[in-house]
Amino acid sequence: MTFYSTSAEHLLFDAARKGDVEYIRQRIADGADLDITDGRGFTPLIIAAYDGHLEATRLLLEAGANANAQDGGGNTALMGVCFKGYPEIARLLVDNGAELNTQNGNGGTALMFATLFGRNELVKVMLEYGADTSIKDVRGLTALDLAYQQGNEEAIALMQPPAADAMETDTPA
Known part of the structure; x- marks a missing residue:
């Protein structure tokens, strides 16, 4: 991981920010370091x-960008999309190797981000892919705990363990 220092590297960050697929494609063809970081990581x-x-995310992944790179706070691209609310990009990231249960510097996971910010479609996606609901952040809270704190009834329902089946009785008919 290197920090950018040239104008071409700076332009790659701008292209990523704007979704400029053509410029990104050109930089890939030129052999750009796709895991270069800016001052915030x-x-x-x-x-x-x-x-x-x-499409820019897809192109970068196909060219070998690290799906599990972490910024200065330990956040990943998957955490970012769970914060912002992009289920299709979340699926793309996970399908291309993004780890579901990576924890950032505060112990937060992508599932926790989705829960905290009411991104219930992403809660469903994370659970569908097998996100671990038992992981605790630095405060000792799980994603379910965070859903309760937020009053997010849908996320609570999604993460609640299934109730035990009612016991069958042997009463005659």
């Missing part, structure tokens, strides 16, 4: 995903 992939640019 963001990679072009983190930026493209966070800003909702599906």
